[in-house]
Amino acid sequence: MITGTDFVVVPTKDFARAVTFYGDTLELTPGIRYGDHPGAEFETGDLTLAVMDLEFFGGPACGPSGPIAFRVDDVAEARAALERKGVVFTGDIVDSGVCHQAFFADPDGNPLILHHRYVPRTS
Template identity: 55%
Template sequence: MGRTTSIVTGVDFVSIPTRDLTAAADFYENVLGLERSSAWQRPGEEPLGIEFETGTVTIALIAAEQVGIPFQPHEVPIALQVDDVAVARAELEARGVQFKGEIVDSGVCHQALFEDPDGNSLDLHHRYAPRAARA
């Protein structure tokens, strides 16, 4: 069976729902230290979304209920790449972030799970083993 050529060329952004866009933006900018790149809104209204850059994929905070989407936090974590999970965790703990359990060593990466103010699951992640070659 032949392989179909992908029409997808990348991932532009990942949406994260929020009930309080201002509080969420403060967390992503001032606690995680991400660069705010844009905000979007309907003319004359409060912002509906604020975007942050991670270096690889944009995180788009979305005021879910204001755009007609029932709010439901992500329960499966979004992995945020860091150079050293233990160091990044200690820095975030100093900024008031509480983690869910200890650092996990999967045999190929280290991870530490936590949540944003809306309960969206996030993961500090560092892959230390090379990826296996594809067949």
């Protein structure tokens, strides 16, 4: 029945700040803007992030979303680049035995992860 994932909603209470973070800080490719409404899409390569002020669209006010893990080639290098832009990370880089991860959040507190899997998946 389900054939894929079209997008993930990232809630924000400060739309302009969120657009700057996802577009300029994370350098994600901007997609569709919702006209004059506080909603915009950003492309990650395989998943669209719909950054929205949900209350404006009649949705429930909600807190941060669940974590979104961004695939990168080198977690340490990506982390250093974002730290130079003022992004603050929580703790050290984690080595789980199959991947490296670094945890941070967007300005609304939505949890984000830099992720690189170095052990191939098995079926």
